[in-house]
């Protein structure tokens with residue numbers, strides 16, 4: 001009983017009939033970075049996948065690099081490695097695998113975005129017309145998920161029946 005959801009499939013509140021699918025492999029990797037004990041520092045990276053019409057399909061992610069800033073409460077991507085991986089995936093996929101969003105952990109059970117988080121996300125979505133995902137993983141249970149585009153930003157509801165817990 002690891003508590004890792006097998007898959008997350010939810011509605012996108014910014015796009016009528018749009019769905020967001022996060023693959024089990026991605027959730028499995030995320031689970032490894034949960035801050036389950038007091039010494040674990042925040043982790044983060046970017047979410048990669050496909051824009052299939054109005055749908056977002058997360059199939060891959062980057063994980064922390066040694067150059068990133070990792071504190072007990074605070075994560076900042078410093079490394080170029082995240083962009084390098086994103087570009088490599090984009091090239092290898094013939095230009096269809098895309099940067100879909102950002103993820104990081106919080107040392108709390110029910111994660112809530114900080115003011116710093118929201119400010120960073122605003123910068124990312126400011127000049128984008130396509131939606132971006134923002135995921136925060138707490139010490140247990142389902143992640144906090146948000147979606148933003150332009151000046152719009154919404155929390156994505158993750159109903160229990162949209163996931164399967166292993």
Ligand SMILES: [Zn+2]
Nearest residue numbers: 106113114117
């Ligand atoms: Zn945060």
